[in-house]
């Protein structure tokens with residue numbers, strides 16, 4: 001589904017100092033995989049997820065999504081690939097402040113020209129699964145942190161994307177709500193969707209079939225993980 | 229330090245439906261206490277913290293801060309009380325996007341007219357304690373989620389406020405970084421600062437002397453917590 005080969009990403013600050021966020025990442029995410037990505041704050045997880053999701057470009061290295069080398073094609077082709085393939089849950093949610101929960105979740109469907117009533121039903125159903133049935137008309141600033149998080153998750157899932165990239169989807173919620181979110185993701189994975197979840201929470205990571213650990217822009221080999 | 233008596237807070241939506249966020253909260257936070265506040269997403273924790281911090285007003289009930297009934301005084305007096313007494317870590321961080329980490333943290337000091345060099349030294353020291361020594365010139369959008377969180381925490385602590393109100397201060401960070409944050413708060417508590425931390429994370433809550441649990445806008449009695 002996604003394959004990264006020797007991906008490097010460096011940020012250069014205006015003062016000239018340099019942050020090497022990814023230092024040669026090679027990773028294969030097979031179709032139907034359910035991976036958790038863990039590591040210290042600042043180790044490069046969000047950067048890696050953004051690059052897998054084509055929201056950011058590596059400096060060197062290649063990324064293949066669903067067979068297409070997205071580092072080789074024109075950037076103008078990326079939005080269509082992204083829309084077709086990927087549902088992204090952002091660490092900061094990125095909800096549209098002027099739209100309510102229902103409108104935020106239905107937005108990708110509207111873009112696809114799906115009939116308004118059908119889009120609305122699908123969005124309501126998903127929000128209810130997330131326990132937000134009573135909050136669908138609330139705008140983001142009328143929602144709690146964990147409620148905003150669940151709206152962001154719902155928006156990412158509404159198109160049943162083949163690849164789900166979730167950056168800390170349970171960071172603002174209690175264990176019971178985490179369970180609701182992660183079992184929904186497990187169900188989708190059983191139906192064939194590929195899932196990568198960045199998380200700091202071992203309980204959340206336990207739903208994945210495999211945990212990938214990062215440190216300082218590197219993915220750790222199993223030996224490195226065990227402190228060798 | 230802070231005392232709430234029968235505090236109610238209701239949000240009324242434009243469509244007329246009503247959300248009872250706090251349904252009669254009575255709570256005493258003694259000087260020098262270190263409390264954790266836990267409960268399901270949407271149960272009213274942030275609303276309660278905002279009201280304790282005078283950032284929001286209850287509909288009914290009283291709040292006393294350091295001996296002053298803040299529900300009885302003119303709202304124009306609140307900013308001074310708040311600045312003198314409270315350091316607030318927001319669930320959404322609320323960093324100023326155009327300022328870098330150092331400037332964000334030094335901002336409360338500048339407001340107090342503290343000499344610029346002294347303010348800068350104090351801010352750098354705190355950021356280094358938070359593991360952000362190499363990131364002080366980064367703006368928020370040049371920081372990871374957990375780095376932004378630590379900048380928000382540093383800004384709240386920079387004035388050594390008597391009362392620290394922290395809304396999910398470890399939601400975006402790994403366990404080791406949580407430990408750094410929570411042991412810093414423990415040190416401050418040992419020196420006499422009063423601390424209330426809202427959290428979903430039992431590890432974070434374990435640093436507190438007492439856990440207060442909420443559900444549906446209520447604080448649970450110990451019996452209710454035990455499911456009686």
Ligand SMILES: Nc1ncnc2c1ncn2[C@@H]1O[C@H](COP(=O)(O)OP(=O)(O)OP(=O)(O)O)[C@@H](O)[C@H]1O
Nearest residue numbers: 011021041042043044045046047370372373374375
């Ligand atoms: N635009 C940028 N300019 C400079 N440095 C950046 C920029 N964006 C991120 N960084 C740095 O790159 C490093 C990796 O960032 P990233 O957001 O990938 O970390 P992360 O593993 O997701 O951390 P967290 O767990 O805190 O969310 C961080 O140290 C961060 O300061």
Ligand SMILES: Nc1ncnc2c1ncn2[C@@H]1O[C@H](COP(=O)(O)OP(=O)(O)OP(=O)(O)O)[C@@H](O)[C@H]1O
Nearest residue numbers: 142144145146147239249269270271272273274275
């Ligand atoms: N401005 C508002 N208008 C209407 N309802 C609101 C508003 N702000 C909050 N609410 C509702 O009040 C309830 C309590 O919100 P609050 O932010 O205090 O919850 P919380 O316990 O902090 O949740 P979380 O753990 O998800 O952060 C939520 O159900 C939320 O939808």
Ligand SMILES: [Mg+2]
Nearest residue numbers: 046091372373
């Ligand atoms: Mg991140």
Ligand SMILES: [Mg+2]
Nearest residue numbers: 144145274319
């Ligand atoms: Mg909250």
